[in-house]
Amino acid sequence: MLPLNLVAALPEMGGSKIATYHFNSDNGAPVCEQVMNALVNCNRGVEVAYGADRFTATLAEAYSNFFERETFIFPVPTGTAGNGLALGAITPPYGTIFCHERAHIVTTEAGAPEFYSGGGRMTLLAGEHHKISPAALECGLQSHGIGNVHHMAVSALSITQATEAGVVYEMDELGALSAIAHNAGMKVHLDGARLANAMVHLGATPAEMTWKAGVDVLTFGTIKNGTMNAEAVITFDPEIAKILSFMHKRAGHLCSKMRYMSVQLLSYLEDELWRRNALQANGNAARIADALRLCAGVELVHPVHINEVFAILPPSLLQALRDKVTLPL
Structure with missing residues (x-):
């Protein structure tokens, strides 16, 4: 598998300079200039603490316009916190x-959903490219024993959109999964760590990707697409919002200087x-994938829909890269 922390140094065309390309996690990218400028500009004067500042006061309206309906938004510093809070708000201690x-939420978040739900568990489903199919969900529900104490x-x-393999659920897939879940009495959570990348891939609006597809609550990721430390839990359900308002504070995520998170989400x-950042990121990944397809022996493990490329490289190509740069262990 292509190492995620690979740094390849290749000669620039027509010269002797070395161009360095970082094939690393988007979490390691610098903060977008527009967001950094917004942070600097808000760093003046005194504001009311704990989300009562003038920047946070405009968040709900801005995101309601963005999603085309009333939206309740709760800023958090990490996606793990967002997923834990969102799932904890809709999962009781005896829920799955x-x-x-x-x-x-299973492999890399240290049991955060179980923690925030006070004891809830996970029921795991298989699926190609890390996607759940409607058939797999139906089968899982049938074998689970709904209503059995x-x-x-x-x-x-x-549902992760896009998936951990960088593959996007089509709109009809989201709608079908949501319908099955709602019919079983479940709420639907969308883990949107790279939601912007998925939206531009499909050409879908925020509304189409979320509540119009049956999503009740989502983790809205922005850090992987240009911000510093601002994600958000978003719901369109006022009853879920009431639960989240208390959980948000109790979990320690109602930051005293909330303006610095809110201004990132506004910017x-x-x-x-x-959209601009996601289009550029997706386009760069497509260029890398196209280049890899020209290399003999390279296998792309998953379709390249967003800014993630998973590839198996032949020994000859790996050696050529090692000749250009020392790979970190």
């Missing part, structure tokens, strides 16, 4: 969350920064 077996109550479906929407 249906998700893909490779979802990062000897089993965890079916409470939530969590992210201005002049469609989210």
